[in-house]
Structure formats: C-alpha cells, structure tokens
Amino acid sequence: xxxxxxxxxxxxxxxxxxxxxxxxxxxxxxxxxxxxxxxxxxxxxxxxxxxxxxxxxxxxxxxxxxxxxxxx
Amino acid sequence: xxxxxxxxxxxxxxxxxxxxxxxxxxxxxxxxxxxxxxxxxxxxxxxxxxxxxxxxxxxxxxxxxxxxxxxxxxxxxxxxxxxxxxxxxxxxxxxxxxxxxxxxxxxxxxxxxxxxxxxxxxxxxxxxxxxxxxxxxxxxxxxxxxxxxxxxxxxxxxxxxxxxxxxxxxxxxxxxxxxxxxxxxxxxxxxxxxxxxxxxxxxxxxxxxxxxxxxxxxxxxxxxxxxxxxxxxxxxxxxxxxxxxxxxxxxxxxxxxxxxxxxxxxxxxxxxxxxxxxxxxxxxxxxxxxxxxxxxxxxxxxxxxxxxxxxxxxxxxxxxxxxxxxxxxxxxxxxxxxxxxxxxxxxxxxxxxxxxxxxxxxxxxxxxxxxxxxxxxxxxxxxxxxxxxxxxxxxxxxxxxxxxxxxxxxxxxxxxxxxxxxxxxxxxxxxxxxxxxxxxxxxxxxxxxxxxxxxxxxxxxxxxxxxxxxxxxxxxxxxxxxxxxxxxxxxxxxxxxxxxxxxxxxxxxxxxxxxxxxxxxxxxxxxxxxxxxxxxxxxxxxxxxxxxxxxxxxxxxxxxxxxxxxxxxxxxxxxxxxxxxxxxxxxxxxxxxxxxxxx
Numbered sequence: 148x149x150x151x152x153x154x155x156x157x158x159x160x161x162x163x164x165x166x167x168x169x170x171x172x173x174x175x176x177x178x179x180x181x182x183x184x185x186x187x188x189x190x191x192x193x194x195x196x197x198x199x200x201x202x203x204x205x206x207x208x209x210x211x212x213x214x215x216x217x218x219x
Numbered sequence: 220x221x222x223x224x225x226x227x228x229x230x231x232x233x234x235x236x237x238x239x240x241x242x243x244x245x246x247x248x249x250x251x252x253x254x255x256x257x258x259x260x261x262x263x264x265x266x267x268x269x270x271x272x273x274x275x276x277x278x279x280x281x282x283x284x285x286x287x288x289x290x291x292x293x294x295x296x297x298x299x300x301x302x303x304x305x306x307x308x309x310x311x312x313x314x315x316x317x318x319x320x321x322x323x324x325x326x327x328x329x330x331x332x333x334x335x336x337x338x339x340x341x342x343x344x345x346x347x348x349x350x351x352x353x354x355x356x357x358x359x360x361x362x363x364x365x366x367x368x369x370x371x372x373x374x375x376x377x378x379x380x381x382x383x384x385x386x387x388x389x390x391x392x393x394x395x396x397x398x399x400x401x402x403x404x405x406x407x408x409x410x411x412x413x414x415x416x417x418x419x420x421x422x423x424x425x426x427x428x429x430x431x432x433x434x435x436x437x438x439x440x441x442x443x444x445x446x447x448x449x450x451x452x453x454x455x456x457x458x459x460x461x462x463x464x465x466x467x468x469x470x471x472x473x474x475x476x477x478x479x480x481x482x483x484x485x486x487x488x489x490x491x492x493x494x495x496x497x498x499x500x501x502x503x504x505x506x507x508x509x510x511x512x513x514x515x516x517x518x519x520x521x522x523x524x525x526x527x528x529x530x531x532x533x534x535x536x537x538x539x540x541x542x543x544x545x546x547x548x549x550x551x552x553x554x555x556x557x558x559x560x561x562x563x564x565x566x567x568x569x570x571x572x573x574x575x576x577x578x579x580x581x582x583x584x585x586x587x588x589x590x591x592x593x594x595x596x597x598x599x600x601x602x603x604x605x606x607x608x609x610x611x612x613x614x615x616x617x618x619x620x621x622x623x624x625x626x627x628x629x630x631x632x633x634x635x636x637x638x639x640x641x642x643x644x645x646x647x648x649x650x651x652x653x654x655x656x657x658x659x660x661x662x663x664x665x666x667x668x669x670x671x672x673x674x675x676x677x678x679x680x681x682x683x684x685x686x687x688x689x690x691x692x693x694x695x696x697x698x699x700x701x702x703x704x705x706x707x708x709x710x711x712x713x714x715x716x717x718x719x720x721x722x723x724x725x726x727x728x729x730x731x732x733x734x735x736x737x738x739x740x741x742x743x744x745x746x747x748x749x750x751x752x753x754x755x756x757x758x759x760x761x762x763x764x765x766x767x768x769x770x771x772x773x774x775x776x777x778x779x780x781x782x783x784x785x786x787x788x789x790x791x792x793x794x795x796x797x798x799x800x801x802x803x804x805x806x807x808x809x810x811x812x813x814x815x816x817x818x
Contacts, residue, residue: 152265152410152413152414155236155239155240155410155414156413156414156417158236159232159233159236159414159418160417160421162232163229163232163233163598163599163602166225166228166229166232166595167225167229167595167596167598167599170223170225170594170595171595174593174594174595182591182592182593183429183591183592183593183596184429184432184433184591186429186432188425188429188591188592188593188596189593189594189595189596192421192425192596192599193595196421196599199417199421
C-alpha cells in the first residue's frame with residue numbers, strides 16, 4: 148500500500164503540535180510568557196500546528212475515500 | 220539557552236519522519252527513471268513546493284535575515300525582481316523544451332541541442348559547484364549551531380569537547396540526507412522537501428508574529444528604522460543614494476535579468492523538480508505555483524532581520540546606521556539581538572574601515588529565535604533551521620547524482636550499461652557527493668578565504684549561462700561551437716571585469732582590482748551585478764558571431780528543442796488555474812502589486 152504525502156505531514160504536525168501545546172498548558176506559565184513577549188506561544192502555535200496536521204489528515208482521508216490514486 | 224526534553228522530542232520526531240519517508244520511497248526506487256526523475260509521476264503542487272524548499276536552504280534563511288538587518292526591505296528585490304519574473308519565464312516559455320525533449324538533465328538538453336563539448340563543460344562545472352556549494356552551506360550550519368551554544372550542555376554531559384558539536388552537526392545532517400536520498404532517490408528528496416517546506420514556515424512565521432508585536436507592527440518598524448529600511452525602491456535612482464549601492468538599471472539588468480534568469484531558468488537543481496512532474500502541463504505549472512509562494516517568503520525570512528535590527532541597540536552606539544530620517548529613533552534594548560562581530564583569532568571586536576565595530580548580522584535570525592521562543596517552540600525553530608538546511612543540501616545532492624551519472628559517467632566512462640548499473644552508479648554518486656561535501660565543509664573551516672574564492676569562481680561560471688540557453692531555445696541558427704566559445708568568452712569577461720574594478724573601501728585582491736583598478740563601484744553588490752551584465756553580453760554576442768560563421772544543425776534534428784521548430788502547445792481545456800500563461804500573468808501582477816505596496 149502506498150501513501151499520500153499529506154499523511155506523514157499530517158501525522159508529524161499533529162504530533163509536534165500536541166507536544167508543544169501540552170508544554171504551553173503544563174509548563175511554568177510565568178516563565179513561558181516572560182520569554183515570548185507576554186504570549187503563550189507554545190499553546191497557541193502548538194494548537195495551530197496540530198490543527199494544520201489534522202486538516203492534512205482529513206484531506207488525505209477524503210482523497211483516499213474518493214479512490215484517487217495516491218501521488219506517491 | 221538549554222534545550223528541554225520537549226525540544227529534543229520535536230527534533231527527534233522530525234528526524235524519524237524524514238528517514239521514514241526515505242524508507243517508504245525506497246520501495247518505488249527500482250529503476251533509473253524512478254531514482255533520478257521520481258518516475259516523472261509527481262503532481263504539480265508537490266513539485267512546486269519542493270521547488271521552493273530546495274531553494275530555501277539554511278544559507279538563504281540566515282543570509283536573507285542578515286541582509287534584512289543590514290539593508291532593510293530592499294532585500295526583497297532578490298525575490299520580487301530576482302526570482303519571480305524568471306520563474307514565470309521558465310514555466311511559460313522554457314519548460315516545453317526541457318520537459319518535451321525528454322532530456323534527463325539540463326546538461327543533457329545542451330547535448331541534444333548543441334554538442335558533446337558544450338554538455339561536458341556545463342556538466343563538469345555544475346557538478347563541481349553543486350558539491351562545493353553544499354559543503355559551504357554545511358560548514359555554515361555547523362558553525363552556526365556551535366555559535367548558538369544550544370548543544371553545549373548535552374555534549375558536556377557526555378564528556379565530549381565542545382569542538383565536537385561542529386563534527387556532530389556535520390555528520391548528523393550528512394548521514395540523514397544520505398540515507399533518504401540513497402534509498403528513495405529524487406522521490407524521497409521531493410517528498411521530504413514538501414514536509415520541510417511546511418516546517419520552515421511553522422518555525423519562522425510565529426517568530427515574525429511575536430517580533431512584530433514587540434516592535435509595534437509594521438508601523439512600529441517604519442518609525443523606528445526610517446524610510447531607508449522600509450521602502451524597497453527608496454533612492455534607487457542612483458547607486459549612492461540607497462543602502463544596496465546599486466542603481467535601478469544595475470538592479471533590474473544584473474539581478475533581475477542576468478543572474479536571476481541564469482539561476483532559475485538553467486540551474487539543474489531547480490529544473491529537476493519540474494522535470495519530475497507527471498505531465499507537460501504539471502511541469503509548466505511547477506515554477507508558477509512556486510512563484511505564487513515564493514513572493515511571500517520575504518515576510519518570513521527577511522522580516523526577522525528588520526525586527527532584530529530594530530531591537531538592537533548596537534548599531535546606534537556603533538554609529539553604523541545613519542540616524543533615521545523620520546522622527547523615530549532606534550529603541551534601546553539591552554542586550555541587543557545582533558551581537559558585535561568578534562575576531563576568533565584575537566577575541567577582539569572586528570572593526571570596519573572607519574573604526575566602528577561590525578555587527579554579526581548572520582546571527583540576526585537565530586538570536587531572535589532564541590530570544591523569543593520558550594522551550595517547546597525552540598525545538599520547532601531549530602527543526603525549521605535543520606529542515607531548511609537538509610532541503611537545500613538534498614536539492615544539490617539529487618541534481619549532482621543525476622548529472623554525474625548521465626552526463627559524466629554515461630557520457631565519458633561507460634556508455635552502454637544496463638539501467639540497473641546506472642541506478643547503482645547513482646547511489647554511489649550520492650555517497651560520493653555527500654562525502655565530498657563534508658570534505659569541502661572541512662576545507663572551509665581550515666581556510667577562511669576559500670569560501671569567498673569559491674563564490675567568486677561560481678559567479679564567473681554562472682553569469683553567462685543564460686545567454687547560451689536563451690539562444691539555444693529561441694534561435695535555431697545557434698551552433699555548438701558558438702555556444703561553447705560563447706560560454707568561455709563570458710567566463711573570461713567576468714574574470715577580467717572583476718580584475719579591473721573594485722568596490723569602494725576595499726583593497727585590491729579577492730574583492731577585485733587584481734589587474735588594475737579602472738572603476739570603483741558603490742558596493743560589492745553593484746560590482747557583482749555589473750560583472751554579470753558584462754559576462755552575459757560577451758557570451759551573447761560571441762555566441763551569435765561564432766554561430767554565424769559555423770554550420771548549424773539541420774532543422775530536422777532540432778524539432779522539439781527550438782521554439783520555431785516545435786509545434787505550439789494548445790492551451791489545455793480545464794479550470795483556469797491549469798493554464799500556465801494565465802497563471803504567469805497573475806504572478807507578475809501580484810509581484811508588481813507587492814513592489815508598489817513596499818515602494
């Protein structure tokens with residue numbers, strides 16, 4: 148079985164995104180915010196990366212359901 | 220700055236995925252066509268993103284940040300003038316010949332169109348320069364990682380001397396790239412480049428967002444830095460009235476025409492990505508899709524430099540930067556993001572001709588990253604840096620192994636062998652190419668000037684090449700002798716022009732003037748652009764003159780290789796975004812709009 152390049156991209160972004168967002172949630176909030184101009188960048192950007200990863204996985208799944216030939 | 224467990228986790232995840240893609244691609248790398256051309260089966264959007272990524276190496280990411288800090292938003296000319304028009308040109312006009320001729324490499328096109336000697340010259344210089352380039356960028360990455368001190372703690376914990384960070388960085392990066400290209404060939408490289416593209420964006424976009432928040436947005440940058448930094452076309456009427464030291468003619472002819480078209484329309488590293496596309500239409504759309512993304516890359520690679528200089532107090536103190544013309548002033552923040560350059564031999568700050576300390580602009584982007592990213596995001600940022608390095612290097616290595624196998628080995632060493640034999644040679648060339656890059660990286664670390672010297676030689680060789688391809692594709696009268704002698708004349712002209720001119724404030728030597736100084740340029744960049752203009756013109760004229768005096772190939776042999784002898788491609792039926800000409804017009808219009816916006 149071959150795969151679609153969106154699959155590894157989706158998985159990697161989901162994994163990294165969740166990992167970084169979790170750090171933003173559980174880490175020392177004051178220290179994190181002080182580092183990045185008062186923004187919890189770990190949480191925000193981690194969530195965005197995870198969302199992008201999920202989107203890629205959904206697109207790959209739709210293409211697969213439609214029976215499109217995987218590009219790889 | 221110490222790396223946390225999360226940062227290590229992010230970097231490790233990236234490495235696992237990159238290697239995984241190589242391993243999966245290996246199952247489809249069973250023939251030469253698979254290994255060197257990815258089976259010509261890749262969809263346009265994948266080729267387009269790979270096209271961008273292969274040209275977004277670490278040197279570019281770091282260099283554009285440095286240039287942004289030094290010259291401001293004018294650096295975007297390297298994209299808006301120096302890339303987009305050429306990318307549109309290759310997609311609309313040149314790709315039909317590259318893809319349609321079924322050549323497996325750019326030098327091979329030259330053999331089909333001209334003759335063996337022109338191909339040989341192009342193949343050998345390309346192979347050599349690609350390897351050296353990849354070595355130079357490997358050296359730059361390893362040096363940077365060492366300077367950032369992010370790996371000091373783990374190396375100390377393992378009782379390894381700090382100098383091993385340099386070796387470790389080189390060996391790790393080289394081994395990973397080796398594994399995925401050796402196994403997956405061009406397909407492995409292209410799929411990884413797409414992944415790497417998204418990671419580079421994910422690493423640098425949040426940096427720009429945080430940085431802009433800190434400096435008060437684009438308006439904040441404008442008031443802090445003044446118009447010279449934030450207007451791309453300010454003072455371009457004359458070379459002495461803008462930061463680049465170039466006038467609009469040198470900029471548009473030297474950078475916008477000769478250098479840009481020479482690279483984007485002839486360099487096999489670039490062309491190979493489009494040649495892997497699954498149809499003629501996809502091949503033509505590849506550089507056009509890439510152009511659509513490329514025009515926005517300045518916002519993630521150049522803006523960090525502007526933000527860093529705005530947050531740095533050093534230029535104000537050093538008196539390096541003229542006082543902004545606007546009411547704004549350089550905001551003082553301690554310590555500055557961009558440090559003063561230290562001479563590694565003496566440990567003292569390096570001074571310029573006026574006795575002011577120089578800034579280490581190359582650290583603008585990396586230092587900004589360490590300053591604003593907390594643990595977690597630092598891992599993402601370092602991964603982006605690593606991804607950009609690997610995509611750039613893989614681009615060079617895949618182009619090298621193809622040119623070596625088909626244009627050097629098959630042409631001069633073993634003409635008739637099985638496909639499997641050439642596949643094996645391609646794999647060995649990958650191994651050899653990476654080993655040679657590593658050697659070049661160590662050479663750079665031994666001899667400081669070798670880097671400058673190599674860049675110079677590459678400039679001499681590259682400048683005239685576009686004239687050869689242009690005449691070859693659009694004038695059927697051009698002959699092989701004309702092309703070969705024209706190339707030689709162009710390179711010679713470049714060297715002579717360099718020998719007779721010098722940038723202001725430089726001493727004769729590696730910077731020029733080694734014959735005699737007959738002209739002084741306002742900047743090194745102006746000198747580079749004018750060398751290119753002279754070299755191109757010499758090649759163009761010589762090729763025409765020699766061609767007229769020699770016998771051309773019969774028309775029948777040139778079908779599919781020259782514009783006037785190739786059936787016109789009818790526009791494909793389908794959605795508007797499938798039409799290369801329309802896409803090209805859209806890209807050019809958007810680029811003009813960006814230039815107007817940041818004029």
